[in-house]
Structures are given as C-alpha cells and as structure tokens.
Amino acid sequence: MRQVSLPIYPVTYPTGYRLNQNESQFPIPERIKRELNTLSFQDLHEYPVRPIAELLENYATYAGVGVEQILAGCGSDEMIHVVTQALLTPEDIVLSPAPDFSMYPIFTTIAHGHHIQTDDLSYDGLQSSILKVKPKLVLLSNPNNPTGRRWTVEELTQLAALVPYLIVDEAYIDFSLENSIVSELNRFPNLIVLRTLSKAFGLANIRIGFLIASVEMAQYFKQFVPPFNISGTSAKIANLFLKDQTYLKEAIDWHSSMRIQWEELFSTIGTVHPSETNFIFVTLQNAEDVWNTLSSIGIHTALHQNAIRITLGNEEALAKAQSALLAYATR
C-alpha cells in the first residue's frame, strides 16, 4: 500500500435543508418532469454510445467549442482526477489559492503530486508563489468556492503565461457565462477548463462534468479516461435539459432573486461577499455560533474559518433562517 492519509469524503444526508453542498434548490419545472417521463430505457443492456455522442454535441454547442475539444466525466470531480493523473509526474507541484475547492489537494496527492496553497485569494500572492515554487500547474476555481471571488479573464491569462498548465474550474460559471475563459483556449494551448452540470443546471445526481481544452490536449486526456465512464441514462437526462430552450435561464433567474433575499438576511449579521453563484459566503465574528444555531433548526450550512457558506435555499428555508437569526440576534 502507499503511505497516504487522505480524508475520505464524508457522505452525509442530514434531515432538513441541506444548504452545505451547493446543490441546486431550484425546483424542476413541471414541463421538464413530464418530458423526463417520456425517456425510454429499453437500451439498459448496452454500453452507452449514442446518448454520450449526443451529450458531447449538445454541450459543445452550449460551450461554443468544437466537439473534439470536450471530454465528459463522472462529475467534474472525475475530470480533476483525470487532469492531475495525466499531467503530473511524482513530486510535481500543484498550486492553488486559499481557500479553494477541497478536492484539489486530494486529487493531487492521488496523482503523486504535491499540493501547495498560497496565503489568500490575491493575484499578487499567486503570482509571487508561482515564481517561488514553480508549479507544474495552477488549479483554481472561478468563481471561487467557497468565497464567490471572481478571477478576471485578464488575471487568468496572465497566470497562464507564467505556468506550464493552468486549470480553471468553472463549476459555477454558468451563472455568469460572460466571464468564462473558454474563448481564450485558442490563444493558450496550456489552458484547461472544467465544467459541470451539478450547479446551475441543478443535476448533481446524474454526475456529469466536462473538460474543455485544445483539440490536441483533449486527445491527450482521452487516454486517461476509463471506457464508458458516463452512464447513458445520465446522458439522456442531461440531453433533455441541455436542449430545453429556457430551463437554464429560469434556474439562473430563480437564483438571482433568492440571492438578493439571502444576502439581505445575512448582511444584518455579517459581511456578505459578492457572489454570482448558487451560494453566498458570509464572514462573521461568531461563525460557529451562527452555524450551530442554523444547524439546530435543520438548516445545514458549511462552516469555514470566521465564515459560513450558504447554498441559496428556497423561500421556506429562507423564512426558517430568518426567524432563527432574529431569535439569535435578540437572545
């Protein structure tokens, strides 16, 4: 066995409102539920081919790239796994800002690499760390999970010029697609973009993510993907959502309106960071107390150092959080 001690992802399913994993809370529209009921599953005995080909076509159209530039995986988690396996040789350094997505150090270690984080989310911090530690790749989320901080395309292209590979994890970019770096793929062959259907598309359960790169890089990464890594059943569901003309806009509009309300509530007790995602990040002096108060009434959020991250919940969750925070403030 290898000498590793990695945290095993804690799969929990607490009762109440699970606003701790950035799962979409947008209710699936009735018309889509009806369409889902028309899907046929007569091909369950087959390894999936056609639904996947259709998925890649649909997503390429959505992302504005060629189909040969895309790989699909079991969530973007699998794509992080593939990219680290494919690019790292033992002891190569992967650099991320801090805080950032918790799986980056884990996948780096699995790929025999060494993960380093800067002290903060500043561009300058990242730039000076690059010069100091000379990473093989920089891996960051944009917008940042957990804070919502957005890296500009200019900052990212400057970083791409400084490192062998830059991986931009755009898990939450669908909420503000105009900020995507995908259009820079032509100029930066060392740029790799990761996407997912788990967030704005609200499909965490079907486990579909994507890697987008130059045609050459995509072809290279395909060598590291297991055969038939995506379920055809998941792909059929994804295709239905991707082909719907208005679903994504409805989901984004719902999140915009819920975000305003959640921001208003939490600005009474802390500093709400700007967000164009399905979560808000609030810095608080007494973060643990607030987190406990919310957990005790079944509102589960993610606790960070002096902060909590709250996935945007529905009206019912919001009303519950409102009364709990009122009671907390006047206790």
Ligand SMILES: Cc1ncc(COP(=O)(O)O)c(C=O)c1O
């Ligand atoms: C920044 C970021 N990247 C990747 C993922 C993984 O998403 P999935 O594997 O569901 O596509 C998440 C999930 O929370 C995330 O926040």
